[in-house]
Amino acid sequence: MEARVAVTGIGIIINNIIKYEQLQNLYSPNIIKTIHQIPEIDSISKREMRRLSNQTCYALHAAVNAYSMAGKPDTKNTGIFFTLTHSSTTLLCEFHDYLIKFGPRMASPNAFSNSVTNAPLAAVSNFLKIKKGGITLVSNKPGGLDALNTAANAILNNEYSNCIVGSSEEYSEIVESAYNKCGLYKNNKPDYLPYPQSKYVYGVPISEGSVFIMLESIENLEFKKIKPLCYIIPENHISDHNYNTIISGAAAGPQDKHELVQLKKLTQNNNISNIIFPKIFFGESFALSPLLSVAMGISILNNKMDIPQYQLNKELGISSNKSTKTKNILITASTANGYSSILKLNKQ
Amino acid sequence: MNEVWVTGIGIISSLGKGLVIHEKAIKEGATGIRNFPVFDDAETGNFKCGIISEEHIPQSINESASNRANLILDIALQEALRQAGLKGPLNADIYIGSTLGNMHGGSLYYNEILKNNDPDTRLLKNFLSFSITEFIAEKNKISGKQYSISTACASGNTSIGYAFKAIKNGLCDTAIAGGFDPLCPFMVAGFNSLLLVSKENCRPFDIDRKGLNPGEGAAILILENSISAKRRNIKPLAKITGFGQILEAYHHTRANPNGNGIKETVSSALIDAFGKIKPVDHIHFHGTATQANDTAEYNGLNRIYGNALKQIPACSTKPMTGHTFGAAGAIAAVFSIISVLKGIIPATLFTEKIDNEFGNLNILKKSSTGNKINSVITTALGFGGETSALVIEKANNGS
Numbered sequence: 179m180e181a182r183v184a185v186t187g188i189g190i191i192i193n194n195i196i197k198y199e200q201l202q203n204l205y206s207p208n209i210i211k212t213i214h215q216i217p218e219i220d221s222i223s224k225r226e227m228r229r230l231s232n233q234t235c236y237a238l239h240a241a242v243n244a245y246s247m248a249g250k251p252d253t254k255n256t257g258i259f260f261t262l263t264h265s266s267t268t269l270l271c272e273f274h275d276y277l278i279k280f281g282p283r284m285a286s287p288n289a290f291s292n293s294v295t296n297a298p299l300a301a302v303s304n305f306l307k308i309k310k311g312g313i314t315l316v317s318n319k320p321g322g323l324d325a326l327n328t329a330a331n332a333i334l335n336n337e338y339s340n341c342i343v344g345s346s347e348e349y350s351e352i353v354e355s356a357y358n359k360c361g362l363y364k365n366n367k368p369d370y371l372p373y374p375q376s377k378y379v380y381g382v383p384i385s386e387g388s389v390f391i392m393l394e395s396i397e398n399l400e401f402k403k404i405k406p407l408c409y410i411i412p413e414n415h416i417s418d419h420n421y422n423t424i425i426s427g428a429a430a431g432p433q434d435k436h437e438l439v440q441l442k443k444l445t446q447n448n449n450i451s452n453i454i455f456p457k458i459f460f461g462e463s464f465a466l467s468p469l470l471s472v473a474m475g476i477s478i479l480n481n482k483m484d485i486p487q488y489q490l491n492k493e494l495g496i497s498s499n500k501s502t503k504t505k506n507i508l509i510t511a512s513t514a515n516g517y518s519s520i521l522k523l524n525k526q
Numbered sequence: 527m528n529e530v531w532v533t534g535i536g537i538i539s540s541l542g543k544g545l546v547i548h549e550k551a552i553k554e555g556a557t558g559i560r561n562f563p564v565f566d567d568a569e570t571g572n573f574k575c576g577i578i579s580e581e582h583i584p585q586s587i588n589e590s591a592s593n594r595a596n597l598i599l600d601i602a603l604q605e606a607l608r609q610a611g612l613k614g615p616l617n618a619d620i621y622i623g624s625t626l627g628n629m630h631g632g633s634l635y636y637n638e639i640l641k642n643n644d645p646d647t648r649l650l651k652n653f654l655s656f657s658i659t660e661f662i663a664e665k666n667k668i669s670g671k672q673y674s675i676s677t678a679c680a681s682g683n684t685s686i687g688y689a690f691k692a693i694k695n696g697l698c699d700t701a702i703a704g705g706f707d708p709l710c711p712f713m714v715a716g717f718n719s720l721l722l723v724s725k726e727n728c729r730p731f732d733i734d735r736k737g738l739n740p741g742e743g744a745a746i747l748i749l750e751n752s753i754s755a756k757r758r759n760i761k762p763l764a765k766i767t768g769f770g771q772i773l774e775a776y777h778h779t780r781a782n783p784n785g786n787g788i789k790e791t792v793s794s795a796l797i798d799a800f801g802k803i804k805p806v807d808h809i810h811f812h813g814t815a816t817q818a819n820d821t822a823e824y825n826g827l828n829r830i831y832g833n834a835l836k837q838i839p840a841c842s843t844k845p846m847t848g849h850t851f852g853a854a855g856a857i858a859a860v861f862s863i864i865s866v867l868k869g870i871i872p873a874t875l876f877t878e879k880i881d882n883e884f885g886n887l888n889i890l891k892k893s894s895t896g897n898k899i900n901s902v903i904t905t906a907l908g909f910g911g912e913t914s915a916l917v918i919e920k921a922n923n924g925s
Contacts, residue, residue: 258773264654273716274636282565282715290716291779291909295625295655295676300910303773309790309911311771313684316627316655316674324673335695352636359647414697515660517672 181415182524183330183393184406186251186340189243190473191216191236192387192460197243201477205486210383210461212349222305230292230301231266233348236388237298238305241344245306248340248392249404257338258312259329260299260345261321263464267350269293298346302390310338319427320511320519321345321465322389323413326472327521329393330412339398344390345466354384385461389469408479410472411522421522422451423478423485423504425471427511429457436512438494444508445495452485452499459486468511472523475507479525530693531755531762531921534610534748536602536704537860539847540576540741544605549864552872555893557846559727559739564714573718574727576741576848577709587709592631592649594708594742595624595658602704602744603662610748611760612700614667618748619698620659621673621689623681623705624852625908627655630710655852658706670698676852678908679812681705682745683855687769687914689749699754705856706744713851714740720779722816728849730813730842730874731820731889733881738814741848745856747863762921764863767901768799774911781822781907788826791913792903796830799901799917805834806917807897808871810862810904813842814849819907824884827905835886839894845875855906859916862902866920869897 188198193210195203196217216227216235219242227235237260245251273289291297296314303312315325322345329341399406424444428437444450456471463470477483485501505525512518537544540558541551550556558576565571583590583597590597599622607613631649638645652658656674663672677684682705689703707713717723717740724737749766772794774787781787796803811823828835843861850857864870874889900920907913 263656270632271636274633274712275640277712277715278637278640281567281570282718283570285715285719287716287719290719294678294909296678296908296910296912297778300773300778300912303911304775304778307775309773309775312773313688314676316624316676318654318656318660321656324671328673331695331697335691337691352639356635356647356650513660515664517660517663519671 180411180417181334182409182411183333184396184399185391185408185410185476186394186404186406187244187248187392188473188476189240189390191239192470193385198473201474202483204459210385212386229288231269231297231348233266233346234292234298234301237302237344237346240388240390241302241306241342244342244390244392251340253306253308255310255339256308257310257329257332257341258299258303258308259325259341259343261315261317261325261465262345262347263318265295265297266293266348267352268348271352308342317465318513319433319464319467320513320517322468323509323511323519323521326410327412327519330410333393333395340392340394342390342392344388345469346388347386347463347466349384349386357384383461385463387463387466389466389473391469391472408476409524411524413520416522419448421506421508422449422502423507424450425454425456425475425507425509427467427471428455429462433512433514436516436518437510440510440512440518441494450496451502453494454486468509471509475509475523478504479507479523529752530690530766531750531752532747532764532766532863533750533755533760533762534606535763535860535863536605537745537857538578538582538598538601539743539850539857540578541847543582543601548860549868551846552861552864552870552893553895555873555875557875559848564711573714573723574725574739575709576739578742587630591634592628593652595628595706596652596661598708598744599658599706600662600665602746603666603702606746606748612748616668617670618668618700618702619670619692620663620668621675621685621701621703622659623675623685623855624655624707625676625678625681626707626710626713626852627658628652628708629712633712677912678910679851679854680906680908680912680914681852681855683859683904683906683914683916684771686747686766686856686859687771687916690766690769693749693751699751701749702746703749704744704746705853707742707850707852709740709742724815727876728815728845729876729878730815730844731824731880731884731887732877733879735815735817735820737816738844738849741850743847743850743853743857745853745860747859764866765919765921766916767919768795768917770794770798771914774913776911779909780818783818783821783825785822785825785829787911787913788823788905789829791915792826792830792905795903795915795917803830805831805838806901806903807899808865808902809838809840810858810902811840811842812906813844815844822907823905824887828886833886836888839871839888839890841872841874841889843872858904859918862904862918865899865902866918869899870895871897
């Protein structure tokens with residue numbers, strides 16, 4: 179049997195979804211949007227929340243929910259793995275504004291210290307009292323999978339008995355305009371499938387939010403008699419290619435050529451019934467995207483979410499999703515220069 | 527028995543380029559810190575900084591805004607690969623720590639927006655630290671997993687630690703590990719806003735210490751599984767034998783002054799290396815010369831060793847290179863390897879009167895040679911409660 183770890187909790191905030199049970203709402207039309215209101219978090223005052231970046235607030239919301247769903251385990255032996263693409267652009271710009279207008283003497287210490295890359299991890303660690311260890315991975319699109327793979331391996335190597343793994347990305351106009359200038363953005367959801375019905379390829383809208391996932395060792399689970407949501411098999415332990423569903427990181431952008439190569443190989447060599455492109459539902463959220471894919475996969479495995487229906491390009495070897503029940507899902511993510519990561523979800 | 531060997535080292539800092547230069551600088555007690563106009567204001571804009579000489583990076587900070595990090599990291603990597611007898615195509619995992627990436631490129635981009643100019647997107651090309659990791663992987667034809675790690679000022683130390691664990695746990699045979707950060711006005715202003723920057727040369731553990739001097743640099747270690755290194759007939763420079771890491775969950779910038787985080791981290795690293803807590807031959811502190819850091823570090827080590835701490839010569843080399851942020855932990859690891867290889871204890875420059883609270887501290891005003899150093903512990907702390915520590919040991923049958 180492949181080495182695996184259990185998923186015991188998920189927390190999520192994206193578009194207008196603030197908890198895992200609402201993920202089916204991703205299929206609603208015109209869903210991709212920025213988060214208008216961050217739900218309050220018990221024990222954190224509004225004043226304290228105002229001091230933090232949106233990115234950190236989203237992370238706290240999702241982490242607290244994942245931790246709670248997992249039964250609030252003892253954090254004595256818990257690790258934390260976090261990933262993002264860029265730290266809070268809003269606070270970085272705020273800091274620069276003061277620096278440029280008033281010089282170094284008036285630069286804001288709060289904006290600086292809350293815009294550093296590991297600020298969200300530090301806030302989650304502080305709030306949940308997770309002290310055993312952990313890192314922030316600064317990464318492009320495969321970041322979420324690398325974080326999950328690293329955490330899963332750490333549990334399998336007995337470094338931790340459980341890990342909380344998350345990502346948080348914050349929308350800003352600066353980021354949107356920068357990607358727009360690079361030709362990677364379109365301001366409404368494409369009305370065709372990204373893979374590719376047409377020869378034109380456009381970007382998907384940029385979104386924001388956070389996902390945290392609680393992972394636990396199988397031994398811990400048996401001791402606590404908790405039923406997991408599903409299991410994760412990290413990349414280096416995948417030996418059984420028994421998945422019939424792939425959730426792909428394609429976003430109708432430059433990384434897609436690598437995703438297509440990977441998808442073609444997978445569909446040729448395995449019995450694939452479904453390929454899902456979640457970014458057309460939740461937008462482009464960089465390092466967060468793979469964790470959203472994983473959340474979606476977990477929801478599908480637990481029959482909380484349907485497999486979406488659309489026609490697929492013949493190059494991929496299948497013409498449409500068959501919506502058959504699935505017990506194994508492969509998650510993929512790639513970058514424009516060909517770096518990629520995968521991870522398998524399993525529901526026994 | 528499977529060990530994690532250091533088979534190649536590369537380093538660049540304000541002291542110069544290369545291992546030999548840095549060994550010479552330690553022996554001579556040299557410093558690379560000088561007055562530098564970080565901001566335009568003549569009165570307030572000058573800071574004591576450890577900036578890499580124009581001899582190695584001819585472009586100014588503004589001219590190299592979009593790729594300064596790439597340049598310095600690649601210089602360090604080339605030296606390390608040469609020393610290890612490796613070149614691409616190469617299958618190795620990459621673990622690189624940084625706090626900034628090419629942040630200055632992002633700053634200049636934003637400045638253009640504020641002036642209502644059309645900014646050049648090339649300034650953002652290497653803005654994010656993972657793009658620099660991708661750059662060195664592509665340039666040097668390195669395939670394998672890539673990890674850009676950010677644990678604030680502990681990034682370099684943590685990255686080496688994670689690479690060490692990956693090899694120890696059989697996830698890879700070869701790893702490229704280290705850290706980098708270029709000098710950036712944003713970072714200087716940020717630390718200055720927190721009142722952590724000194725306008726004088728920094729004085730770690732001094733009773734009148736006023737803060738850090740910002741610096742830039744990069745350091746890379748090639749780590750290999752000893753079994754696969756032996757197949758290549760390569761001898762180790764040193765061994766990494768232990769790693770510890772803790773999140774203090776105390777404050778978003780300051781370390782806990784009682785030193786509990788460092789105590790847990792160092793204890794964990796020592797147990798990882800030796801199976802128990804025991805004295806080492808030398809301690810290489812993070813020693814940034816801020817009030818909070820030095821107090822926390824001293825208290826942590828003092829809680830482990832007590833009076834025995836007096837017998838362990840220690841140092842901070844921040845007065846030599848400046849605080850190089852993401853590179854700091856990796857540069858300290860290189861200095862620690864020089865210590866085990868050559869028996870040199872670096873001086874802690876400019877410290878005149880040790881703080882009365884650090885009664886068991888044993889630091890030197892001048893470097894000392896001819897010492898028998900078999901083991902070093904090197905520590906690093908960062909914002910957000912990050913603490914990490916590495917145990918570095920002399921290699922048997924080493925070079």
